[in-house]
Amino acid sequence: xxxxxxxxxxxxxxQWNPHYKRWDKVLVLYNGHAKPPAKHPVWAYLKRLRLPTRxxxxxxxxxxxxxxxxxxYCPERNALSEYKPMFINFNQHSVGDYSEYAFRNDWxxxxxxxxxxxxxxxxxxxxxxxxxxxxxxxxxxxxxxxKKCLNWKPKLxxxxxxxxxxxxxxxxxxxxxxxxxKLPGIGNNHAATGGHRATGNNGWSIRVMWNHxxxxxxYVYYPDQGRRYGxxxxxxxxxxxxxxxxxxxxxVQLNHAGKRDGSIKTWLNGRLVLNKLDLRFQNADNLxxxxxxxxxxxxxxxxxxxxxxDNYLWIDDWVIRPLR
Numbered sequence: 001x002x003x004x005x006x007x008x009x010x011x012x013x014x015q016w017n018p019h020y021k022r023w024d025k026v027l028v029l030y031n032g033h034a035k036p037p038a039k040h041p042v043w044a045y046l047k048r049l050r051l052p053t054r055x056x057x058x059x060x061x062x063x064x065x066x067x068x069x070x071x072x073y074c075p076e077r078n079a080l081s082e083y084k085p086m087f088i089n090f091n092q093h094s095v096g097d098y099s100e101y102a103f104r105n106d107w108x109x110x111x112x113x114x115x116x117x118x119x120x121x122x123x124x125x126x127x128x129x130x131x132x133x134x135x136x137x138x139x140x141x142x143x144x145x146x147k148k149c150l151n152w153k154p155k156l157x158x159x160x161x162x163x164x165x166x167x168x169x170x171x172x173x174x175x176x177x178x179x180x181x182k183l184p185g186i187g188n189n190h191a192a193t194g195g196h197r198a199t200g201n202n203g204w205s206i207r208v209m210w211n212h213x214x215x216x217x218x219y220v221y222y223p224d225q226g227r228r229y230g231x232x233x234x235x236x237x238x239x240x241x242x243x244x245x246x247x248x249x250x251x252v253q254l255n256h257a258g259k260r261d262g263s264i265k266t267w268l269n270g271r272l273v274l275n276k277l278d279l280r281f282q283n284a285d286n287l288x289x290x291x292x293x294x295x296x297x298x299x300x301x302x303x304x305x306x307x308x309x310d311n312y313l314w315i316d317d318w319v320i321r322p323l324r
Contacts, residue, residue: 002031007100008067009033012046015063016056023051023063033070042068069101078108078157080322088318090131093121098133107294108154115150115296125316126168126245132316135296137181139309143301144194150296153191159288162323166249171214172312173243179305181298182219183208184315186252188287192221193295195228200283205230206252206264207295214239218250218264218274222281235266235273245316251323257284292320 011028025046029035036042049064079086093102098119104110122134141148156163169183185207187193192203200223209219209232217234225231240246247269255262262279265272281287296313299305 006030007069009070010036010042011065011067012042012049013062013065014049014051016059016061018056018059021055023056025049025051036068036070040068040070069104080160080320081157083158083322083324085319085321088320089316090121090125090133091127091129093131095121095123095131097121107152107292108157110152110154110294112152114144114147114152116152118148118150122314124314126170127317130316132168132170132314135313135315137296137298137307137311137313139311140303140306142297142299142303142305144297144299145301149299150294152294153187153291154294155189155291156186156289156320158322159290160322161285161288162251162253163289164249164251164321164323165292165319166247167318168245168247168316170245170314170316171240171242175242175311175313176307176309177210177212177214178298178307179300180209180211181305182295183210183216183248184292184294184296185218185250186289187291187293188282189290191291191293193230193293194301197221197228198223198225198281200280201287204281204287205293206250207293208248208250210240214242216240216248216268216273218266218276220264220279222279223283224260224280233264233274233276235268237268237271237273247317252289253323254282254285254287254289255280257282 013026014023015026017024103116118136120134121131125132138148144151187205188203190203191205192198193205198204198221205221207219210216217232219230221230249267251265253263260278260280262281264276266274
């Protein structure tokens, strides 16, 4: 009998076999799916699994369970791993809900899916006949405490000292900026956010933020910030116009150990709006760029940042490019 709520085609695990009193490596196939091809990563995962030396704590005990899609799986390496650019758009997806299948394919299988239900695939992307992510920011919600924000943090497939990334964003004609909010950026593996101060040894993060006027800037956690929360580096640009597409392109260069030679450069629709130099993100060369921080929410995290009604924006056409 098929289970329509099971999004995966298969899973791998180690399971206790009470009849033979041993551990077995098991491939589970859901909803009648056939065995995957020999190059599918589920086989490599099964091969790597080690059988426990202990007895089971109970009959049928399962260990190391991991689910896989037949097609939407994430290899260990991608274009970025080969120092090639990665392009992400949404034109290939069906209009409607942003399925888990599509989500995992687009964003390298993030561990978190917070806010995916607030995203739709909608006609009307940046290009004619294109599609974009349509994002709902619900009324009364600021920050991520209620888990109604977009906040997924996929690994990029490598460790980089310098990276360029760009995307297009459009705010709805009636968008209420309230006090401000966040847009995507990057960070190290354990990026400093949410009031956790960067020390140079624990993490850092760079995201975009809009303020109450609709002006944009980089919101940065780094060791030399002047307060508990990140510093806002306002861009040399007027407030954005609602209902208009903007391309945000950023280049980040980390500092070398013991130096303040890091930098953030940002272009808005091709115009340089920020050139922040002499920055320090790390004390040693041990906090490389590893994650995309797909953060979209109001806040701040108290009710004064929250909108009084639902608000909408669109994001489209990502390009992520390692720099040497």
